[in-house]
Amino acid sequence: MTTPAPDARRYHALPSPFAMKRGGQLHGARVAYETWGQLDAVRGNAVLILTGLSPSAHAASNAQDPSPGWWEEMLGPGKAIDTDRWFVICVNSLGSDKGSTCPASIDPATGEPYRLAFPELALEDVANAAFELVRHGLGIDRLACLIGCSMGGMSALAYMVLHPDSVRAHISVDTAPQAQPFAIAIRSLQREAIRLDPQWNGGDYDIHLVSDRGGDSDRYPEMGMSIARKLGVITYRSAMEWNGRFARIRLDPEKREDEPFGFEFQVESYLQGHAQRFVRSFDPNCYLYLSRASDWFDIGEYGGGDIMEGLKRIRIARALVIGVSTDILFPLEQQEQIATGLSAAGAEVEFVALDSPQGHDAFLVDIPNYSRAIGGFLARL
Amino acid sequence: MTTPAPDARRYHALPSPFAMKRGGQLHGARVAYETWGQLDAVRGNAVLILTGLSPSAHAASNAQDPSPGWWEEMLGPGKAIDTDRWFVICVNSLGSDKGSTCPASIDPATGEPYRLAFPELALEDVANAAFELVRHGLGIDRLACLIGCSMGGMSALAYMVLHPDSVRAHISVDTAPQAQPFAIAIRSLQREAIRLDPQWNGGDYDIHLVSDRGGDSDRYPEMGMSIARKLGVITYRSAMEWNGRFARIRLDPEKREDEPFGFEFQVESYLQGHAQRFVRSFDPNCYLYLSRASDWFDIGEYGGGDIMEGLKRIRIARALVIGVSTDILFPLEQQEQIATGLSAAGAEVEFVALDSPQGHDAFLVDIPNYSRAIGGFLARL
Structure with missing residues (x-):
């Protein structure tokens, strides 16, 4: 228990x-x-x-x-x-x-x-x-x-x-x-990243694993949600803040992704951390509905x-x-x-x-x- | 001939x-x-x-x-x-x-x-x-x-x-x-959209169809390139311009996408047009290389x-x-x-x-x- x-x-x-x-x-x-x-x-x-x-x-x-x-x-x-x-x-x-x-x-x-x-x-x-x-x-x-x-x-x-x-x-x-259209464009692209993820599957993914938070089912649009969240974080903060906070600081070599075009700058790792905390803790269909509601208002x-x-x-x-x-x-x-x-x-x-x-x-x-x-x-x- | x-x-x-x-x-x-x-x-x-x-x-x-x-x-x-x-x-x-x-x-x-x-x-x-x-x-x-x-x-x-x-x-x-980190973040996310597209396939997609421009092979990261291009266009223009140009104008009903969360506003259709003109006219690996080169400079x-x-x-x-x-x-x-x-x-x-x-x-x-x-x-x- x-x-x-x-x-x-x-x-x-x-x-x-x-x-x-x-x-x-x-x-x-x-x-x-x-x-x-x-x-x-x-x-x-x-x-x-x-x-x-x-x-x-x-x-x-x-x-x-x-x-x-x-x-x-x-x-x-x-x-x-x-x-x-x-x-x-x-x-x-x-x-x-x-x-x-x-x-x-x-x-x-x-x-x-x-x-x-x-x-x-x-x-x-x-x-x-x-x-x-x-x-x-x-x-x-x-x-x-x-x-x-x-x-x-x-x-x-x-x-x-x-x-x-x-x-x-x-x-x-x-x-x-x-x-306004800039905000609509950002949200539209966030939704599109989710919609185009094959694992979104027209909204038919493994919901119970979302609410359990610990799930790692492949039947979940992780890619789309990650891109949507990162784009969100980029627009929620400001270039000015990041100039002071991250500048061009590199990740320690052992923290870099060992794959082509992998993360190298601290700002990339920061976005990845945000995405990892969000993905599988928010339901993708709910995200789509609330995002569209914001456009409509x-x-x-x-x-x-x-x-x-x-x-x-x-x-x-x-x-x-x-x-x-x-x-x-x-x-x-x-x-x-x-x-x-x-x-x-x-x-x-x-x-x-x-x-x-x-x-x-x-x-x-x-x-x-x-x-x-x-x-x-x-x-x- | x-x-x-x-x-x-x-x-x-x-x-x-x-x-x-x-x-x-x-x-x-x-x-x-x-x-x-x-x-x-x-x-x-x-x-x-x-x-x-x-x-x-x-x-x-x-x-x-x-x-x-x-x-x-x-x-x-x-x-x-x-x-x-x-x-x-x-x-x-x-x-x-x-x-x-x-x-x-x-x-x-x-x-x-x-x-x-x-x-x-x-x-x-x-x-x-x-x-x-x-x-x-x-x-x-x-x-x-x-x-x-x-x-x-x-x-x-x-x-x-x-x-x-x-x-x-x-x-x-x-x-x-x-x-600067804001630009790095944008480009990193553009690259990630391509890298995460299963059809990018570690860089191994159908190149000849890219250069022929008319190709419609499934072995091409169309989703990733489309998202990357739209994010590019969003950051290449300005909210001010779009307020005057698009405001909240809707697409004619017959031009809307007949699918869940499909395009409804003119600004969404504008981005889609840009993406369609770009995708399959630029090589994804070249995009990744030049994008990363920009970050490094x-x-x-x-x-x-x-x-x-x-x-x-x-x-x-x-x-x-x-x-x-x-x-x-x-x-x-x-x-x-x-x-x-x-x-x-x-x-x-x-x-x-x-x-x-x-x-x-x-x-x-x-x-x-x-x-x-x-x-x-x-x-x-």
Whole structure:
């Protein structure tokens, strides 16, 4: 017998059927989530975090799961998102394989995994599933603050435009009001690397080995997932950071790959390490669905095709919009658009443009600057 | 019988053996080249163009081959590189499959293609092969001007540092004094896409179908080459250009791919078009060799590890250094380094920083601005 891994996840059953934006519906679906801190008597201190494409609901350690979370340094007692004051919820996106219903889940209609029979997924569905948890699972009418990072920032815009009066304040982190063609191109190529991998096999690979994490089945698109992840990491960081961090440093000869055109520079080994940690820990079909959902998102849909008009339909009291000048995937101009649009809608908006060298991922790395901005904003609420 | 395609290439036999920088040697090797204009009596009006990774020696149309060249609008009678005044030479890089000896060539020792038995290739070898053509093939002691674009700009720095007094003036276009880690990461991932393609097969695919261009053999790493090319195009252009050019425009429904996660946005179709034109028109092993050579290049090697010291060993009279602010592969700071270093070495340097939206490829697209800079510089020589 093995001891189960610590797990702080709880689950909320979505209404069944749960209608999806682009058609189709889910039966018996659920979302996984974790919480930190205590909900106050008037249910007025709730903060919801919507994540990027790959993170789980485990944003930080807690009693049930002491392992560090993906935003460990940002979230906890006395930290920027202070769990002594706030009741913090992090939800695993619908369509992600970290506990929520997703293409790797069993389709109750067939008893087999959905795979590509999963209905088309939009970030609006991710937002609606999170809203169901907050409103009906936790009985919270209005979030004190909705925080969205990267893809989660787009989900957060969807949440606010679809559910008026459900959010008092908003923190938008390194995100965009719509996918621009450069980001679409990157994600399209990531998807193509997976789709072209013969082991993807139209979505029919060994799913159970994915969730077991230790699997080494050949029936898994390892090549495609590795290329997709490396391309992701390249666009999540910045050339400036790498000039200082890696320069042209070579690997020690014994660490080089002994094959033609094998890795020779440290930056190549760094990417390989990232890919090895990701591959077989994320379901390829889920990756494809969430990636495509990111391309589709456009707040302009809610404004007759105009981003500003779409943003102006969002009614909140206050917002903090953060972006970083070295982000090539969600460039700073896109955060400026969000700040401008929310301000035009009547919100009191703070716009923070950082020069962190870490690119899009700065929110995960440059904790001092992000803590100062986010902690300061939350403290003033 | 079919009429042979127009072909303006001529060939220069390299000394045999031809020693390679990193060890090994070539026997019976050659470089292909084309020329425009007339060499004057004192052999003083020669301009040599060293190319980026993929172009051939066919920079422009000429009597023998009226098809448009890759720099057609820049080169010709009355154009910026005025062939009424200059004798212009464009050489196909050693290691490229457009006529020069390369990994797809027959190894005289075995009678079979070199494939991975080709010795390691450095841009210094590309430079030395071009120098052999100029000095011994064409009898030119000193180039009036050496022009290097992209990878060819690095080859040009090698040419000048290895062959003192062989160049009077230099035009450096969208290039770098050394490969930085972001560019290495991109190229490493391009190579990996090819290497991981099962049809690459350790370099043993159907070469003859590559050179025939019309081949559709399954024994060719089409997937890897397509991914590599698309990643290339993404980094050769700029997000700014695509915002204006593609925005979020969808493909007409009948042009969409009828398969899961198939192309839906115009930018995806644009990348696919680029890939289709490239795949099977460039030899994968040659791509790998030239890509790795680009990573290896570092002018700092000639200055005790210091870029500036390396550049200061280049003795020329004048230089024009051009870069573009939207280039993410060879950022403008790297052209500033070249300008600063050549100036410190005593050259009279003009530095032109353009804001063309087309990114690294601007030199192929923003002909008005590049013509003005290059034509003006050449006219003043």
